Amino acid sequence: MTDTAPADLTPTATRHQAPEGAAAQTHTFRLDNGLDVVVIPDRRVPVVTHMVWYRNGSADDPAGKSGIAHFLEHLMFKGTAKHPAGEFSKVVSALGGQENAFTSYDYTAYFQRVAKEHLGTMMEFEADRMTGLVLSDDVVNPERDVVLEERRMRVETDPSAQLGEAMEAALYVHHPYGTPIIGWMHEIEGLNRADALAYYERFYTPENAILVVAGDVEAEEVRALADKTYGKVKPRGARPERQRTREPEPRALRKVTVADPKVEQPYVQRAYLVPSARTQTGSEAYALDVLAEILGGGATSVLYRELVMKRDIAVSAGAYYLSGMLDDSRFLVYAVPKPDISLDALDEALDGVIADFVARGVEPAELASAKTRLIAEMVYAADNQAHLARIYGAALAVGETVEEVDAWPARIEAVTAEEVVEAARRFLVARRAVIGHLAHAD
Amino acid sequence: MTTSAVTKTAEQPSRATHRVQRVVSPGGIEAWLVEEHAVPLVALEFAFLGGTAQDGAGKGGTATMLAGLLDEGAGPYDSAAFQQMLADRAIELRFYADRDTLRGSLKSLRRNADEAFDLLRLAVCEPRFDADAIARVRAQVEAGLRHVLKDPDAVSQEQFFRHAFPGHPYGRPPQGTLAEVPAITREDIAGMRSATVARSNLFVTAVGAIDAETLAARLDEIFGALPATAEVAPPADIVPATATAPVVVDIDVPQSVIRFGGPGVARRDADYLPAYVLNHILGGGAFTSRLFQEVREKRGLAYGVHTALLPLRNSTLFTGSTATKNERAAESLSVIRAEIADLLAKGPGEDELEKARQFLIGSYALHFDTSTKIARQLLQIAIDGLGIDYIDRRNDLVAAVTMADVRRAAERLFAGGEMLVVAVGRPEGL
Structure with missing residues (x-):
């Protein structure tokens, strides 16, 4: 099998996944200043993954300032009163460490991966830049150019990414998930030092942060180091509030098209507005996890079997679901047509496959197979400390608990065939959908 | 900050690497193993020297199609059956080709390892190359080529290799071109398999919940039926060209x-x-x-x-x-x-x-x-x-x-x- 899923369909946000209980013994505690800590021991290699997550992402950008969360993430590498610009990176590099940061809709995170004896040094630097950032126009202005180049690279030169943006903007008619994480070009151009500092002072506080350490460490050792570093950061008294609008109940099927001369391989994609693990009222998110796997997880999925293997009208097809969001999330379906098949015909076929699936129900064997794969992912995740750190960090940053993460395999195991069909029947409907076409234009 | 430490004499990068074992099967197949039981999985990586540089003239994309077809039906199983057996056991099996090698990667839960090894045996020893699978993989390779046809980064890579290695196999796009891929026949694919997938040019490594004795036995079961000797002629040595004008x-x-x-x-x-x-x-x-x-x-x-x-x-x-x-x-x-x-x-x-x-x-x-x-x-x-x-x-x-x-x-x-x-x-x- 050759994977031809468009790379741009890869979700930005990390999927909610949990490890097999036996494989990861996590420890959690809270410092006196309100900072949450998760420790995930992995004794196989003498390295640690050190991450700090802030409970703010692009969906918390003030109106008219889209991209500020991401811009600030870049500016966090520009030095503090105590450690001038570049010093942190030089230290990480001299210690043989790796570092980076990323911004998503609901969180922003910073990480270093180093030999375990350097953990304390990383914590000292990371705690320092929680409140000590110093910004001048000399560093802010070139960095804004860097972000503009990043947007040109990721979006302005890539019609697939433009379709993704257009679909999100159409799906979320009121909620800030409709605005790109990196921000709109014209608003990034207007971001300045004062915007960055105002945002920083609002959100970069101990109460708003989560420290995740995975690797060759003991929880008590992390606690002692955290008390000496992060523990010294003054609390603000309360966690900053996220002011999120709620998406209204959708009524209209929306269709968007990006047509561009650079598109030589068209495809269709659709996004359905669905609950997240946080906004579900029952166990819909777990049913949607299983539904995505049955409907669109690989070469044995319903979509692939029907559209690629049986009807021979697509070269690939699949689906995925992003459960780990603070607010209502999306379920995505895509199909890449064979050359003589129109996008409209493929849309019609997709509708047919979903309708047939709802009508026929779920076979016990395909339910069991999907659960096996989903739960196996947890064992595979336990092999990767950096991946584990991201799973726990992302979950806590959207308000889930460690217990919920650890219970995920059991919750998946408990999903019934009826719940899967009900999730499809209820959520994969036209009124909740945006259909996207990536098309060639002459 | 204490960044003035002098370069230390090397420490072990990993405890696991203290324990790399050379395993040689009774049939003479060698693998390097790190036995590690902390996580109940087995990872196997392997490569056959060969790769996209072996694609015939006008048949660019053959190695890519071969890699795409090895898990598309083998032995008694057609593509759907083979994929179902992998999926039901959460076995991850991938093949891919780069310029110099045809590679594979297998990951399985410990409890399914024997079935995973057997499916791998079928994939490398008895691939079917059924007509419908060939058509499907060809369409996927072509779609992949069209997807990046006007992608600036992909075009820059293709052009860089073309100009660095003019007239040489390294200068051709590894996945072939839209003119070449339609011309690839089943004989091209099967021919490349018999030339490339052999024991003499095979490298294998394994990490995870498996001991040396078990791995040795499995190596013969998986790869033992392959031809002893590959018939791969490496491309000519070449120095990349430079140029004065961009x-x-x-x-x-x-x-x-x-x-x-x-x-x-x-x-x-x-x-x-x-x-x-x-x-x-x-x-x-x-x-x-x-x-x-x-x-x-x-x-x-x-x-x-x-x-x-x-x-x-x-x-x-x-x-x-x-x-x-x-x-x-x-x-x-x-x-x-x-x-x-x-x-x-x-x-x-x-x-x-x-x-x-x-x-x-x-x-x-x-x-x-x-x-x-x-x-x-x-x-x-x-x-x-x-x-x-x-x-x-x-x-x-x-x-x-x-x-x-x-x-x-x-x-x-x-x-x-x-x-x-x-x-x-x-x-x-x-």
């Missing part, structure tokens, strides 16, 4: 991808590690590299700028790339050229060299923190012929790289003064 490819986008480079240093050349240290200083990926500082941090010219050594088996390549808005493309390229010229003329500073060695030594352990990463590192070491103890020796070799070594490497990489430059977009001033 190659510009017009695509209507606001930003240009700029790719540059020339001859590198072979993996087993004594100057490889000095060149590797030099590359780290110039543009090796850390936020501290010269190009990152000059192109991104100081001038805001680009989001990313990286350089790398790509040691092909029959050539060498040093290459880098960045992406800058069209109006500033010439400025970016001149900043890059100036840093290269400075490293050639003056070499790095003593402190810069020391920091680079420290980074490369300290970060080596980070390449060994998952089973698949360990297996892939070991596989590449095996393919490159560096020896089963290389992981234990490697940090000492980096620590021993001197200023004279790095200056010599700079002479070899940059001394011609000429680079091949490919720019895709609407670059101004090139």
Whole structure:
């Protein structure tokens, strides 16, 4: 099998996944200043993954300032009163460490991966830049150019990414998930030092942060180091509030098209507005996890079997679901047509496959197979400390608990065939959908 | 901050790497194993020397299609049945082809390992190449080619290799072209399999919950029925071409991808590690590299700028790339050229060299923190012929790289003064 899923369909946000209980013994505690800590021991290699997550992402950008969360993430590498610009990176590099940061809709995170004896040094630097950032126009202005180049690279030169943006903007008619994480070009151009500092002072506080350490460490050792570093950061008294609008109940099927001369391989994609693990009222998110796997997880999925293997009208097809969001999330379906098949015909076929699936129900064997794969992912995740750190960090940053993460395999195991069909029947409907076409234009 | 520590003599990057075992099956198949039971999985990585450089004239894409077809039906199972057996057991089996190898990667829960090995046996020993599977994979390869046909980064890579290796198999797009892929026949694919998938050119590594005795037995079961000897003729040795004038490819986008480079240093050349240290200083990926500082941090010219050594088996390549808005493309390229010229003329500073060695030594352990990463590192070491103890020796070799070594490497990489430059977009001033 050759994977031809468009790379741009890869979700930005990390999927909610949990490890097999036996494989990861996590420890959690809270410092006196309100900072949450998760420790995930992995004794196989003498390295640690050190991450700090802030409970703010692009969906918390003030109106008219889209991209500020991401811009600030870049500016966090520009030095503090105590450690001038570049010093942190030089230290990480001299210690043989790796570092980076990323911004998503609901969180922003910073990480270093180093030999375990350097953990304390990383914590000292990371705690320092929680409140000590110093910004001048000399560093802010070139960095804004860097972000503009990043947007040109990721979006302005890539019609697939433009379709993704257009679909999100159409799906979320009121909620800030409709605005790109990196921000709109014209608003990034207007971001300045004062915007960055105002945002920083609002959100970069101990109460708003989560420290995740995975690797060759003991929880008590992390606690002692955290008390000496992060523990010294003054609390603000309360966690900053996220002011999120709620998406209204959708009524209209929306269709968007990006047509561009650079598109030589068209495809269709659709996004359905669905609950997240946080906004579900029952166990819909777990049913949607299983539904995505049955409907669109690989070469044995319903979509692939029907559209690629049986009807021979697509070269690939699949689906995925992003459960780990603070607010209502999306379920995505895509199909890449064979050359003589129109996008409209493929849309019609997709509708047919979903309708047939709802009508026929779920076979016990395909339910069991999907659960096996989903739960196996947890064992595979336990092999990767950096991946584990991201799973726990992302979950806590959207308000889930460690217990919920650890219970995920059991919750998946408990999903019934009826719940899967009900999730499809209820959520994969036209009124909740945006259909996207990536098309060639002459 | 205490950054003044001198380069330490190498520590073990990983406890696991103390325990690399050479396993030889009763039938004579060798594998390197790290037995590790902390997580109940088994990861197997393997490669056959061969790859896309073996594609016949006008048949570019054959190795890619072969890789795509090995898990599309084998032995008694058609594609759907084979995929179902993998999926029901959460077995991850992938094949792919690069210029010099046909590779595979297998990951399974411990409890399903025997079935995983048996499916792998079928895939490599008895692939069916059914007509419907060939048609499907061909359509997927073609769709992949169309998807990146006007993608600036993909076009820059294709053009760079075309101009660096004119008329040579390395110069052809590894996945073939839309003119070639339709012409590939079942005979081409089956022929490449019988020539490539054999025991004489096979390398295998395994990491995870399996002991040496079990692995030895499984190696014969999986690979024992393959032909003893491959019939692969390596491509001719070639030195990549450089040029005085940049190659510009017009695509209507606001930003240009700029790719540059020339001859590198072979993996087993004594100057490889000095060149590797030099590359780290110039543009090796850390936020501290010269190009990152000059192109991104100081001038805001680009989001990313990286350089790398790509040691092909029959050539060498040093290459880098960045992406800058069209109006500033010439400025970016001149900043890059100036840093290269400075490293050639003056070499790095003593402190810069020391920091680079420290980074490369300290970060080596980070390449060994998952089973698949360990297996892939070991596989590449095996393919490159560096020896089963290389992981234990490697940090000492980096620590021993001197200023004279790095200056010599700079002479070899940059001394011609000429680079091949490919720019895709609407670059101004090139």
